[in-house]
Amino acid sequence: RRPKPKKEKMKERRERWLSKIGSIRRAQEQEAAAARRQATPVVGDLRPLADALPELCQLIGSPATLGSLDLVGPLATSRSLRPVGHRPAPTDFSQMKRSQKRKVLETEISRFSDAIRTLSSKQNPLADIGEQLRKRMRQEEEQGGSGTGTGPDLKDPI
Template sequence: MGKAKRTRQKLHSPAVKTKGKTGENAEEMDVATDNADKVSVKRARSVAGSKATTNPFLGMKITTDLLKQNLPDFDTRSVVTSKTFKGMNLKKKDKLRLRHELWMEKVDALQTAKKNRKAKKKREQTAVVGDLSGMADALPTLELLMKQSSDAALEREKKERKPKGLAKEKQRKEQMISDIAVFQQVLNIPEFKANPAATMLEHLRNKIKQGQQMDT
């Protein structure tokens, strides 16, 4: 038995053919496309002209030399590398020496900062002892403080001390009469009559002893 053949179907429908004057229609289509191209070109030119008028950089000449500006390596780099000394025409030994010096400066800076932190922490933990000569020079001396205190006490005493007024005439007469009576009693003492100087000296000694006993 033979194979059954299936008719092949077309996937796309055939194009629609225009009837009539095909040549005239083609010419009209070409003219329309030419007109559309001209209109688009005019619009593009008008847009370009408007952009040119509003461009702030119009007439400014910027060359590539102005844009190519490079900073030195020391300004742009924080780490010393092989490119740091590029263009300096240095020998290999000089480059190594400079690199070593820069590295030692960084190490010294780190060590000093570490030492300062340790010293500060130690000062905060320990009491103030040792050499206080600087503080003693800044503070006033003991003699100056005592002098200032004594001067202030004298000024207070002067302010508090009031001058005594004169006694009344009656009081003066009574005091004079009592003094005369005491003097007469002293004259009647036999020791005073025998040796007045020794008696007066003994009286003064007794007065001094009484004053000392009262003070103590």
């Protein structure tokens, strides 16, 4: 075996030193993030709870939908459910583009006005609200494909 030249030794030493510094910096950032979460008023640190809870797709998704995807038990993440190369539309109103906000507002206004029109003529408003929600879920299933597992099953009356 040939001994390493001085340049290579120095390069490796520098890389080890930089990796040590990087790991120390990452540890400090994680500690600072945990301290910030702990200092959050009333709520406290929810990270351990969030890590312990199962994901929403595992709770709501139908067995047929989840069985068709090759998922490995509780290790399945929302990232593995997402189609490759497709970024989902933001659900947070503040992150939406202006046109997306306008579309969402228009659809919500039309649904609300329909609900108000039908509510004013009915005697039982709770049953009517349930009917409106079932109708909306059917529309969303038709638009996004059936079995998306994105919402509660409202087909059975309560």
